[in-house]
Amino acid sequence: MSTQNTDTSSISPPGKTRRVPPEFSILTILVAVAAVFEILGWIFQGQSFLGNPQRLTIMILQVSVIGIIAVGVTQVIITGGIDLSSGSVVAMTAMIAMSFAQVSTYARAVYPGLTDLPVLVPIAVGLGVGLLAGLINGTLIAKTGIPPFIATLGMMVTARGVAKWYTKGQPISFPSESFAKIGSGVWPVVIFLVVALIFHIALRYTRYGKFTYAIGANPQAARVSGINVGAHLIKVYAIAGTLAGLAGIVTAARAQTAQAGMGMMYELDAIAATVIGGTSLAGGQGRITGTVIGTVILGVMTSGFTFLRIDAYYQEIVKGIIIVAAVVLDVYRQKKRTKTT
Amino acid sequence: MQGNAKLAAAIHRHKQRMGEEVLAVEGVRKEFPGVVALDDVQLKVRAGTVHALMGENGAGKSTLMKIIAGIYTPDRGTVRLRGEEVTLKGPLDALEQGIAMIHQELNLMPFMTVAENIWIRREPKGAFGLIDHAKMSRMTRELFDRLKIRIDPDVEVRTLTVAARQMVEIAKAVSYDSDVLIMDEPTSALTETEVAHLFDIIRGLREQGIGIVYITHKMNELFEIADEFSVFRDGKYIGTHASTDVTRDDIIRMMVGREITNMFPKETVPIGDTVLEVRDLTLPGVFEGMNFTVRAGEILGFAGLVGSGRSNVAEALFGVTPAASGTIRIRGQEVSIRSPVDAMRHGMAFLTEDRKDTGCFLSLEVLENMQMAVLQEAHVKMGFVDQAGVNKRCEEMKAALRIKTPTLYERIENLSGGNQQKVLIARWLLTKPKILILDEPTRGIDVGAKAEIHRLISKLAGEGVAVVMISSELPEVLGMSDRILVMHEGHQTGILDRAEANQVKIMELAAR
Known part of the structure; x- marks a missing residue:
């Protein structure tokens, strides 16, 4: 794209004359990956991969928790940061929320008159715990200046510890019916898509979004432009933490139990979905739509491998390679862009 | 050996x-x-x-x-x-x-010894191809003797003073028998x-x-x-x-000694009341005892060598790195400026020296770059950006400043230096500043764009904006300023009136 020398503002009406949207290339990858599994499916399994609605539903259900987390992680990565704590925060909030969602059937034998807590209580507690974790991450990064990698690494270990300590390692089960409902049917998918839509709008149309991109693109310039960088970062990490908390609630509700080992490596899947979706680890670039597609790509891969009955060990190996390939592609894209200027 | x-x-x-x-x-x-x-x-x-x-x-x-x-x-x-x-x-x-x-x-490399730094890539090898540290120290000592440098070859570089490091660098260069x-x-x-x-x-x-x-x-x-x-x-x-x-x-x-042509379309404008008044502004070790005033419609030029503290004064005024002591008055009212947000609230705007480092959001579009400062105080309802409203003003800016870009949706990194600079100026003009601080407004810009930016600065002064303009280019300072403040090593060495100022006088104050 060379800069034209003539002033074209009078000719072309002010409006969106964008080129191909950046999601297009990611969408192509999704189609390609799905097509590969479709072909392999006919060859090795004698049946269609995509032609099975039940499989697709399960696939989307499996990744919606990752997707909820990835929406928060995307915003963090756009600011040029990283959040390693989300998987552990999922476990911590799952445990704590579940403890407020248990049915009182048994307790009533001892304490007659005890009723179930309204379902809003475990939800509010879960979101609150996630928010708190995010606030701590953000405050550490903004006020002490330690790198996000370290701050969230600390939270990753600590939150996992809290999850174990909370019941001394015991799982918590028997949630109330209304709580379990959050994870049943297509509810996780609905929650994921609503969250994605909300933050897609926030990033594109609100001041919050504009400042998020600005900080990622150039924190010094953001500060000189009058943006309170520290306060804004706290907001972004708090949102990421709250979304991890929401993911924890959904996970616990879906499994109808909570364990300290839940959400293991979810943070890495969320980062992978974000990066595959075209968000640059360098900051300043990225979109929620890309992350949604990236999440679906991850889902298609997992589901496809299972469909082809490929050993779980191989799945991880291939997944690792694909994540690295996505980042290499990103670096290559960045280089190409700087060369043209 | x-x-x-x-x-x-x-x-x-x-x-x-x-x-x-x-x-x-x-x-x-x-x-x-x-x-x-x-x-x-x-x-x-x-x-x-x-x-x-x-x-x-x-x-x-x-x-x-x-x-x-x-x-x-x-x-x-x-x-x-x-x-x-x-x-x-x-x-x-x-x-x-x-x-x-x-x-x-x-x-x-701060965590390596003096000797290791000097002989890096050329370390003397001993048994098994391992580095012979004793020999390396000896070689360093011989080299230092010849240069009359007294530094222990075996201490880590980070423990040395800047001067000693400078000597090590020189010794290293000499060791290549250049x-x-x-x-x-x-x-x-x-x-x-x-x-x-x-x-x-x-x-x-x-x-x-x-x-x-x-x-x-x-x-x-x-x-x-x-x-x-x-x-x-x-x-x-x-x-x-x-x-x-x-x-x-x-x-x-x-x-x-270059010909000054009409590069500097300075307009004579009525000078109004004092807008900015700075008294004894000090940041120890960086600049001391800055005293000056700027009036509405006036352009106060800042001259001095790179490193004389000019930019630091600007950064202190705008709250990027606040001063330790001294007072800043705006329209007679003493103000406390601890951050750029404070400065903007008082009607200040600051075009930074380094377009790439502290100015542009390179990965973002022209529009985003232009609107980022004004969103702080306008065009936002309930958190949502009134994009149509901002777009309209940005299009006006694009036309008024003659910014050459196909659309506002072009990435700013695809623009020439001069046009990037115009976008950054537009970013600040959208906030309608009363005090405009410009640090090297035309650095690295071709001659045509330079003259345009000069015209723009004159026009703004004409509209009653108080302008502080830092520049390393003497002709620019002389051509544009009503008064010129000269700095040398963190001190204000003089303020010259437009009538009495010339290049020789400035250089005498700047490089004594």
């Missing part, structure tokens, strides 16, 4: 060539996108002399040095070393061919005694027949240490003279 034996041989070789041309650069041209940095430039350095490069900031000295040190490749022209034409493939290649450069910012040694402002961080020691070392190197290229902004150094000097101006070669043949004023005239 091998290294030092080679060194002794090299010294002998150098002495034989004393007075011969060791480095000759001819017809060199170097273009960067939108700027001709060097245009048909020459430089001839003789063995056993100190050759100073003189010129204003942006004259092309650094570019020329980077070509000689193999960092840039010239578009045209030749570099001859010891009479033979050479092609330098990179800094390492230049070093191996006998050209060593000591950069302004030191390039030592024929040409380039020093870029080596005294900028040294005290007087350290400078004296450095000059002793330089004189020693000169006696050994090395050709030394010396960049400085300090006039007295020139007369103390240099044998010859070459002057550059606007990327062009002006001339070479022996330092004994000329006076200080001659040199200043050669450095700045």
Whole structure:
């Protein structure tokens, strides 16, 4: 794209004359990956991969928790940061929320008159715990200046510890019916898509979004432009933490139990979905739509491998390679862009 | 010992060539996108002399040095070393061919010892190919003895003072038995005694027949240490003279003496009330005792060398790095500015010196770049940006400032330097500032865009904005300012009125 020398503002009406949207290339990858599994499916399994609605539903259900987390992680990565704590925060909030969602059937034998807590209580507690974790991450990064990698690494270990300590390692089960409902049917998918839509709008149309991109693109310039960088970062990490908390609630509700080992490596899947979706680890670039597609790509891969009955060990190996390939592609894209200027 | 034996041989070789041309650069041209940095430039350095490069900031000295040190490749022209034409493939290649450069910012590894830093890549090997540290220390000590440097070779570099590090850098460069040694402002961080020691070392190197290229902004150094000097101006070669043949004023005239055409469309506007009043503004170790006022419609120019503290004063005014003491009054009211947010609330705007580092959001579009500051206070309802409203104002800015971009949705990094600068100016104009601080508003911008930006600044002053303009280009300061404040090493050395100011007076205050 060379800069034209003539002033074209009078000719072309002010409006969106964008080129191909950046999601297009990611969408192509999704189609390609799905097509590969479709072909392999006919060859090795004698049946269609995509032609099975039940499989697709399960696939989307499996990744919606990752997707909820990835929406928060995307915003963090756009600011040029990283959040390693989300998987552990999922476990911590799952445990704590579940403890407020248990049915009182048994307790009533001892304490007659005890009723179930309204379902809003475990939800509010879960979101609150996630928010708190995010606030701590953000405050550490903004006020002490330690790198996000370290701050969230600390939270990753600590939150996992809290999850174990909370019941001394015991799982918590028997949630109330209304709580379990959050994870049943297509509810996780609905929650994921609503969250994605909300933050897609926030990033594109609100001041919050504009400042998020600005900080990622150039924190010094953001500060000189009058943006309170520290306060804004706290907001972004708090949102990421709250979304991890929401993911924890959904996970616990879906499994109808909570364990300290839940959400293991979810943070890495969320980062992978974000990066595959075209968000640059360098900051300043990225979109929620890309992350949604990236999440679906991850889902298609997992589901496809299972469909082809490929050993779980191989799945991880291939997944690792694909994540690295996505980042290499990103670096290559960045280089190409700087060369043209 | 091998290294030092080679060194002794090299010294002998150098002495034989004393007075011969060791480095000759001819017809060199170097273009960067939108700027001709060097245009048909020459430089001839003789063995056993100190050759100073003189010129204003942006004259092309650094570019020329980077070509000689193999960092840039010239578009045209030749570099001859010891009479033979050479092609330098990179800094390492230049070093191996006998050209060593000591950069302004030191390039030592802080957690390695002095000896390790000097002999890196060339460590003496002992049994099993492991590094022989004892031998390395010994070699360092011999090298230091020759240069009369007293530093323990086995301490980590981070424990050394800046001056000592400078000496280590010089010793390292000498250890490559170079024929040409380039020093870029080596005294900028040294005290007087350290400078004296450095000059002793330089004189020693000169006696050994090395050709030394010396960049400085300090006039007295020139007369103390240099044998010859070459002057550059606007990327062009002006001339070479022996330092004994000329006076200080001659040199200043050669450095700045360009024709002033209508590059500076200064308008005469009514000067209003005092808007900004600064008293005893101090940030210890950076600048001290700044006292000045700026009135509505007035342009106060800031002159002084790079590093004299001009930008730091601007950053303090805008709250980027607040001052430690002193008062700032705006329209007579004392204000506390602890952050850029505070400054903006008081109607200030700040165009920073470094477009890339602190100005542009390079990965974002022109529109995003332009609207980022104004969103702080306008065009936002319930958190949502009134994009249609902002777009309209941004389109107006684009037209008014004649920003050349196909659309507002172009990425700013695809724009030329001048247009990027206009976008940043537009970012601040959208906030309708009462006080506008401009730090190097036209650096690295082609002549046409420069004149346009000057016209714009004049127009803003005409509308009653109080302008503070920092510039390293004297003609710009002289052409645009109503008054000129000159700084030298963190101190305000004088304020000149437009009528009495000229380049020589400013240089005298700036480079005493």
